[in-house]
Amino acid sequence: MEDKQIVKKIKQLKMIKPSQEWVVLTKKQIMGDGEEKGFGFKWLFAPIKRPVLVWGFRMAMAAMVLLAGSLLYMYSLSSRTAQNFLSDISSLFQEDEKSRLVSNSLEEVQKSLEEINLSLANLKNLADRKEALTMTEVIKGTASRGEEAIKNLKKKNAPSKQVLASLQKIEDNFKALKEESGNLQKEMIEASLEDLSQRTLSEENKERLAKAKESFSRGDLSTALVLIIKITE
Numbered sequence: 001m002e003d004k005q006i007v008k009k010i011k012q013l014k015m016i017k018p019s020q021e022w023v024v025l026t027k028k029q030i031m032g033d034g035e036e037k038g039f040g041f042k043w044l045f046a047p048i049k050r051p052v053l054v055w056g057f058r059m060a061m062a063a064m065v066l067l068a069g070s071l072l073y074m075y076s077l078s079s080r081t082a083q084n085f086l087s088d089i090s091s092l093f094q095e096d097e098k099s100r101l102v103s104n105s106l107e108e109v110q111k112s113l114e115e116i117n118l119s120l121a122n123l124k125n126l127a128d129r130k131e132a133l134t135m136t137e138v139i140k141g142t143a144s145r146g147e148e149a150i151k152n153l154k155k156k157n158a159p160s161k162q163v164l165a166s167l168q169k170i171e172d173n174f175k176a177l178k179e180e181s182g183n184l185q186k187e188m189i190e191a192s193l194e195d196l197s198q199r200t201l202s203e204e205n206k207e208r209l210a211k212a213k214e215s216f217s218r219g220d221l222s223t224a225l226v227l228i229i230k231i232t233e
Contacts (some may be wrong), residue, residue, distance in 0.1 A: 114173055116177060117173065120177075120180050123136060124184075129188075130232055132188065133225050134229065136182075136225075137222060137225055140178055140182050143174050143175075143177040143178035147174035147175050150167055150174060185221055185225070192232075193216060196212075205231045208230055208231050212227035
């Protein structure tokens with residue numbers, strides 16, 4: 001595969017983002033059917049402002065963006081950094097020295113993914129339940145797309161053994177991150193449903209809660225999450 005083709009494939013990783021279906025569903029549930037009601041939707045992809053997560057997430061996400069693109073729409077790299085990384089990747093199949101350098105960079109990404117995984121538990125401590133629940137959804141979706149992107153990269157190219165080993169580790173960490181964030185999301189949604197069941201709710205929110213419980217019972221966590229967020233506005 002030529003350099004230009006490889007660069008094109010890597011650039012596609014930058015397009016990884018939360019699924020459009022979930023974004024549309026969220027907007028529809030929170031803002032109404034195409035009707036904006038003055039609700040500030042920026043919180044959905046806003047940076048975490050709690051000190052307990054700043055170091056772990058900012059450092060880890062910055063590296064993760066190298067492969068996962070505009071993760072959570074929160075953290076970005078300078079165009080120069082991204083361009084240099086893509087330049088290194090584009091030559092990893094042709095030069096041993098480049099392969100070694102890229103492998104080292106991928107190792108850093110791997111470490112950052114591990115740090116994100118370890119930091120997930122801190123989401124439970126966020127005072128803003130809405131923000132915490134949203135983070136689990138976006139992290140889970142992004143991890144899933146990152147895992148798939150790495151798989152495709154390995155299939156369509158022939159990296160060196162060193163780089164292949166690094167890519168495999170990153171793929172494994174994306175998979176672990178997806179599973180951990182999914183488990184955490186399920187746990188937090190279940191706790192939220194139990195908590196809301198003990199509260200005095202309006203008739204409208206009672207209906208939402210019933211729908212959220214039904215969605216949760218059939219494994220539709222995304223819909224349950226959106227309904228919970230709506231109730232807790």
